[in-house]
Amino acid sequence: MSEEILMNITPMESRVALVENGVLQEIYIERSCSRGIVGNVYKGKVVRVLPGMQAAFVDIGLERAAFIHASEIAPRNDKNGDDQNEISIVGLVHEGQALVVQVTKDPLGTKGARLTTHISLPARYLVLMPHNNHVGISLRIEDEEERERLRTLVEGCLEQESRQEQGGFILRTAAEGIGEEEVRADILFLHRLWSSIEESIRETRAPAVIYEDLPLPQRTMRDLVNPDIEKIRIDSQETFQKVHKFVKKLVPQVDGRVEYYPGERPIFDLFGVEDEINKALSRKVQLKSGGYLIIDQTEAMTTIDVNTGAFVGHRNLEETIFKTNLEAAVAIARQLRLRNLGGIIIIDFIDMEEPEHQRQVQRAFDKSLEKDHAKTNITGVSDLGLVEMTRKRTRESLENVLCESCPTCSGRGTLKTAETVCYEIFREILRAARAYESDGYRVLASESVVDRLLDEESNNVADLEQFIGKPVRFQVEPIYSQEQFDVVLV
Structure with a gap:
């Protein structure tokens, strides 16, 4: 490849x-x-503790306070970061306390950044965890002999170090096949980096940034x-x-x-x-076979619908559906990476009757997700035949980075029809006729609405004028959207 x-x-x-x-x-x-601020280390100040949510808000110098859950706070007397689910947030932090934290998620929409006190500093091959003593290896390195070799290599290098507090390390996927020289260089670099961070922590007053990622x-x-x-x-x-x-x-x-x-x-x-970036902002994704995907991104989740479209196949309906789903599985995995879609994702493949076809589509989807740098988890197929999965979200999606909600429809994606707006205008005129005395009414609206009032709705306008006994005039306002209108007394 x-x-x-x-x-x-x-x-x-x-x-x-x-x-x-x-x-x-x-x-x-x-x-x-x-x-983006993911990976940055801050010296923050706890501004609010929420016992009911087992969380706290921390001021790290940004526009919005950041959020940290109790499970992301290392107990003060436990440097190994053992499970502290039973410890209340009140026993971990208090308002006004200075806290050294690292950003795990950028601010998304109206939500502040997500934080952790479990600091991790990445280099090319290793990740240093200063408050841990564990040596771990990326799950993407599958060969057991290589995993054992790397673990022994790191432990041997650490034994030769004279530092009392060395911290824990995770070997990244890129570490596969490296030698002692590369490991030693990364360990030395990360120890020096952490020493400089510790010095900054001692000398800096909260809230302030201590370390910025590359x-x-x-x-x-x-x-x-x-x-x-x-x-x-x-x-x-x-x-x-x-x-x-x-x-x-x-x-x-x-x-x-x-x-x-x-x-x-x-x-x-x-x-x-x-061109590919522009296509990635579209709701519809065309497949080579003639089928297509419909991707809808909402705040709660992302839904993906698979359709056969113009693809009619050559043999039978089941084969057509199978081939469409197979192509869609590969395309969906690519779209998740390209659009950086995260959180809960629901995929509605076309229903297949053959169990073997279902297994092949599942395998194709799993294989396509292997190259994804973000952590994914497929929970299986629901009773409704929907594939449910999650994908770790650390930064804004492509759509959120490049786009904003439409000011005309406020992000709904639809507008009231001209007919609907006409009937709203009629109701507003009736309300005004009951509440105020006037010689007539002028309606300011968009061109499409005024055209309909003067054409298809002309009989209804005449009936309305006869009912209220006052004339109604219409005026086109070019800057009005289709849903905007004003009724003015004359």
Whole structure:
């Protein structure tokens, strides 16, 4: 499989695209005016404790207070972070207390950032957990011999360290196949980083930021680059030099794959990324067979409906449905990554009668989700035949980053018909006729509504004028939406 990373950098925003076999799979966007804060470490101040929710609000210097649950707070006398579900939030924190926290989720919509006191600091191959002594290994490394080799390697390096408090480590997926030199370098880097953070914690007053994660281009090199990546193309000379320096220090094995793209044609246009981003904002996703998906994102959950559309198949209905669902399973997994959809996701595949077809579609969906960097969990098929799953959400979806609710329909996605608005106008005129004395009425409304009042509703307008005994005149207001109108006394 051919994989490339494309970086489009401007002073206003940085965009990173992960492309597999020429098809966009993931897009990351970071704007200079609203950088993501996941991974940042803050010294915050507890401003409110909520015993009923077993949670607290913490001021970390942002517009909205951040939220932390009791399960995310390490007990003061327990450095191993043992389970403290039975400990009340009141016994863990109090108002006015300074608390060192890390952001696990960006502010989403009206919700503040989510926090934890279980700090974790990532490097290229290892993640340091300062308040833990456990050595863990990524579940994506499946070979048992390799897992045991890596665990022994880390434990051996830690034994040679003279530090009393070394902390725990997790080996990342990228650690597969690495040697002692790389492990030792990461451990040394992370220990130095934590020492500087501890010093800042002692010297800084809350609320304040203690540590900020890397900018998007460097973060990409740390987290997304793997042996399958063939090229990393960057269209900014300045960013290319920074990334090149970062790579030589931390990821030297991919140094030769980083290229500067000097072309006049925008890099995202050249590789068709802009078109794919625009398609990802559409509610409808067309499948190659002629079928299609309908994706509806709401605050509570995301629903995905699979339809055969124009695909009529060649053999029988069951085979047509099976092929559509099989193609949809792959397409849905890609759309989840591309749109960065998180939370609860409900998928309505077309009903299949053959159990073997159901199993094949399930396997195809599971296999397609294997490359997803976000944690996913499929709970199975409900009694209604719906596939229920969750996908970890740490940042805003693509739609929320690039779009806002329509000011005309307020995000409903529908408008009242011109006919409905006409009848609302009639009712408003009747209310005004009963409440006020006037010589007549002028209705200000959009062109589509006025046209209907003068055409299809002309008989009803005449009956209304006869009933109230006053004339009614109409005036088009170009700036009014279809639902807006005013009734003016004359």
